[in-house]
Amino acid sequence: MAGIKEIAKITGLSLATVSRVFNDSSLVSPKTREKVLKAAKEIDYRPNMMAAALRSGKSKIIGVIVPEVNNSFFSDIINGIERVVSDSGFNIIISQTHEQQEKENAALNSFLKLNVDGVLMSISKETKDHTHIQKVIDSQTPIVFFDRRPKLELINTVLLNNYLGAYIATEHLINMNCEKLLHIAGSSDVSIFEERKNGFLAAVQKHKTPAMVHHLQDSKTQTKENLKNLKNLFEEHPTIDGIFAYGDEMAIHLLNLLSTLKVNIPKKVKLIGFGNANFSGLTQPSLSSIDQESSLMGELSANLLLQNLKKKTKPTSKILSPKLIKRESTNGSD
Amino acid sequence: MAGIKEIAKITGLSLATVSRVFNDSSLVSPKTREKVLKAAKEIDYRPNMMAAALRSGKSKIIGVIVPEVNNSFFSDIINGIERVVSDSGFNIIISQTHEQQEKENAALNSFLKLNVDGVLMSISKETKDHTHIQKVIDSQTPIVFFDRRPKLELINTVLLNNYLGAYIATEHLINMNCEKLLHIAGSSDVSIFEERKNGFLAAVQKHKTPAMVHHLQDSKTQTKENLKNLKNLFEEHPTIDGIFAYGDEMAIHLLNLLSTLKVNIPKKVKLIGFGNANFSGLTQPSLSSIDQESSLMGELSANLLLQNLKKKTKPTSKILSPKLIKRESTNGSD
DNA sequence: AAACAAAATGTAAACGTTTACATTTTTATT
DNA sequence: AATAAAAATGTAAACGTTTACATTTTGTTT
Numbered sequence: 001m002a003g004i005k006e007i008a009k010i011t012g013l014s015l016a017t018v019s020r021v022f023n024d025s026s027l028v029s030p031k032t033r034e035k036v037l038k039a040a041k042e043i044d045y046r047p048n049m050m051a052a053a054l055r056s057g058k059s060k061i062i063g064v065i066v067p068e069v070n071n072s073f074f075s076d077i078i079n080g081i082e083r084v085v086s087d088s089g090f091n092i093i094i095s096q097t098h099e100q101q102e103k104e105n106a107a108l109n110s111f112l113k114l115n116v117d118g119v120l121m122s123i124s125k126e127t128k129d130h131t132h133i134q135k136v137i138d139s140q141t142p143i144v145f146f147d148r149r150p151k152l153e154l155i156n157t158v159l160l161n162n163y164l165g166a167y168i169a170t171e172h173l174i175n176m177n178c179e180k181l182l183h184i185a186g187s188s189d190v191s192i193f194e195e196r197k198n199g200f201l202a203a204v205q206k207h208k209t210p211a212m213v214h215h216l217q218d219s220k221t222q223t224k225e226n227l228k229n230l231k232n233l234f235e236e237h238p239t240i241d242g243i244f245a246y247g248d249e250m251a252i253h254l255l256n257l258l259s260t261l262k263v264n265i266p267k268k269v270k271l272i273g274f275g276n277a278n279f280s281g282l283t284q285p286s287l288s289s290i291d292q293e294s295s296l297m298g299e300l301s302a303n304l305l306l307q308n309l310k311k312k313t314k315p316t317s318k319i320l321s322p323k324l325i326k327r328e329s330t331n332g333s334d
Numbered sequence: 335m336a337g338i339k340e341i342a343k344i345t346g347l348s349l350a351t352v353s354r355v356f357n358d359s360s361l362v363s364p365k366t367r368e369k370v371l372k373a374a375k376e377i378d379y380r381p382n383m384m385a386a387a388l389r390s391g392k393s394k395i396i397g398v399i400v401p402e403v404n405n406s407f408f409s410d411i412i413n414g415i416e417r418v419v420s421d422s423g424f425n426i427i428i429s430q431t432h433e434q435q436e437k438e439n440a441a442l443n444s445f446l447k448l449n450v451d452g453v454l455m456s457i458s459k460e461t462k463d464h465t466h467i468q469k470v471i472d473s474q475t476p477i478v479f480f481d482r483r484p485k486l487e488l489i490n491t492v493l494l495n496n497y498l499g500a501y502i503a504t505e506h507l508i509n510m511n512c513e514k515l516l517h518i519a520g521s522s523d524v525s526i527f528e529e530r531k532n533g534f535l536a537a538v539q540k541h542k543t544p545a546m547v548h549h550l551q552d553s554k555t556q557t558k559e560n561l562k563n564l565k566n567l568f569e570e571h572p573t574i575d576g577i578f579a580y581g582d583e584m585a586i587h588l589l590n591l592l593s594t595l596k597v598n599i600p601k602k603v604k605l606i607g608f609g610n611a612n613f614s615g616l617t618q619p620s621l622s623s624i625d626q627e628s629s630l631m632g633e634l635s636a637n638l639l640l641q642n643l644k645k646k647t648k649p650t651s652k653i654l655s656p657k658l659i660k661r662e663s664t665n666g667s668d
Numbered sequence: 669a670a671a672c673a674a675a676a677t678g679t680a681a682a683c684g685t686t687t688a689c690a691t692t693t694t695t696a697t698t
Numbered sequence: 699a700a701t702a703a704a705a706a707t708g709t710a711a712a713c714g715t716t717t718a719c720a721t722t723t724t725g726t727t728t
Contacts, residue, residue, distance in 0.1 A: 003714055003715080004714070004715065005714075005715095013677075013678090014677065014678045014679075015678085015679090015680095015714095015715080015716090016677070016678060016679075016680095016716080016717075017676080017677055017678075019715065019716060019717085020676095020677090020716090020717095023716080027675080027676070027677090028675095028676070028677085029675080029676060029677090032676080032677085046443075046446055046447050047447055047714090047715080048388070048447070048449065048713085048714050048715070049447045049448050049449070049715095050384050050387040050388040050393060050448070050449050050713085050714080050715090051388050051683090051713070051714035051715040051716085052714080052715050052716070053384040053683095053715090054382070054384040054385050054388050054682095054683050054684065054685085054713090054714085054715075054716095055682070055683050055714080055715045055716045055717080056683085056715080056716055056717085057683080057716095059384060061427075061448075068409075069403050069404075069409045069412060069413075069428075070403075070404075070406050070409030070410065070412075070413070070612065072404050075402075075403045075404030075409075076404065078403060078404075078430075079403075079404070079430070082430065086440075091427060091444050091448060092427075092428075093395075093425060093426075093427040093428070094403075094426075094427070094428045096412075096413070096416065106420075109380075110425050112380055113380050113381055113382070113383045114383050114384070114395075114425060115382065115383070115384055249616075252616045253616075255618070256616070256618055259618055278404065278613075279612075279613035279616060282583075282586045282587075282590070282613060282617065283616065283617060283618070284589070284590055284593055284617070284618055337683095337684055337685075338684070338685065338686095339684075339685095347707075347708085348707065348708045348709075349684095349685080349686090349708085349709090349710095350686080350687075350707070350708060350709075350710095351706080351707055351708075353685065353686060353687085354686095354687095354706095354707090357686080361705080361706070361707090362705095362706070362707080363705080363706060363707090366706080366707085381684090381685080382683085382684050382685065383685095384683085384684080384685090385683070385684035385685040385686085385713090386684080386685050386686070387685090387713095388683090388684085388685075388686095388712095388713050388714065388715085389684080389685045389686040389687080389712070389713050390685080390686055390687085390713085391686095391713080
């Protein structure tokens, strides 16, 4: 008995007024409010969120789903979300999908059972079926998608302009006097990778720069198969002098591969990645990349969700613009 | 009305038996159990965890506190925790402290309000005051500390033998024929860094190897101040041929610094870090390090907590043994 | 000071489960 | 077949809040 009831007894007030102090404060007089807060402090009152959630239907919990927490992009997003959301007294509960649809379903199910007030998520690469997402939408739980969206209508999204990012990256290579470009493309099943490829193609076409695209055999970046193929590629096309990789991790592997092939970066070949991962500034040479404004993405998503929690607004779509980060890997003078 | 009551009505059973089907299943006959499950599927029943939590006092939520999620060590731990805990039907809720005591307090407070069944945490570097932790302990909520522990008695801990890790790392340098060693030490306020330093000192003493320890001025690794000091250090002591850095990120900075000083790693100087971060295999040369068995640490912590949830056991302390990861930075012949 | 409106407080039911306790049904024992 | 024991089910209160509605208090206007 260390609850609201206790405070009511101490102060001689009713449950209702005490409760109101902690919620809709405007309806209670300053004196009683003070009395209640004093008593609350005295008994070290901690509201029972479960009880409040049950009665009010609002859990004050926001569910966040990311593919992987150990990924600087997503953890920056989480930081952005936290910053916005914790000020409003919400708790966030994070689940990882590890890019598996099954885990995504499980996470959403847990969220519904926990009665989360809203969901922020980036769908997994593997996700094809959207019935579980539809279930969330049907349950009237507001949901905002960031970075990756499902192919559904009328949803809230905060996305990066991947096409533009790739375009900028490619133009940067061209500006640095590259004359024969290569794009290492990510899985064409993933729409953001497709957009990056398209941005690359648009830029080379615009500038009439000779270019080629290489698709990896294996979706895992660092397989022997992939590296062997790449090695062959470079040997067959020695005139390549600019590479745009679909992601920073891939770019780092290229950095290492080219180094073993005694190809100097950036003198002989310039290289740019995508994502501006936390390790991209640490390599040697440091890696030029495209920054995704990840923490801003988190903040915007969270704000959009909070807005939806207040009152159902019509579906909104925000598109962020990526930024070029110039580092050593594209910076060599000849 | 899509709850247990609905199912009771459909099946003609009482609330109690229906509830029992979803909990203490042994007390209900196979036939009725089947009937209930069928009805549950029919109406797509989703238990309301808030109600269950309120009544039973068990939230089925475990709170996890880490300094930073964007850190391969801690996210590996989280993965380990998830693996163990999700099988048992628990949800985990993750909070970051960003190494700030204030955020740690806030997180623990939220956890108590949410009535978490247990807490898994690594205290922040900044934490000096333990009253908030004591509050959790007093509230009878089981708690397990991993990697970093507060200076409190009678607590559950899962720790790494940092002393041993440092010892192994140092011995490895000596085995690779280093004759003058340097340790770049982390803040002496943090006990794990102190242990690493002690391990280093023990190893050089044992092998009678000349050695020195450098303490950074600024706790942030990559400040100009620090780099300048290090540069001076190397110029004053050109005979140094083996370095043990207190962490991998620091080691990478050294890698870059030495490279600009035209000092070849590993031919001239051998370098080893600590932590086996996700980027350590990606640098050039790749970085030798000490692996912390992070995901095992997560699993053990989670198991210990689950055990405590079942029945209050007496405080346990587990110590994990780190493993040497040999890579190029210590592997040069000559 | 009467009449009314606005502000503050109170009463009691409700949220959806779990669970102690009571009752009924089934099974086993004689 | 009677009895006891075990298994299955039922009854109803309780968990700690919130909130619709009712009531009382305070302030304002005439």
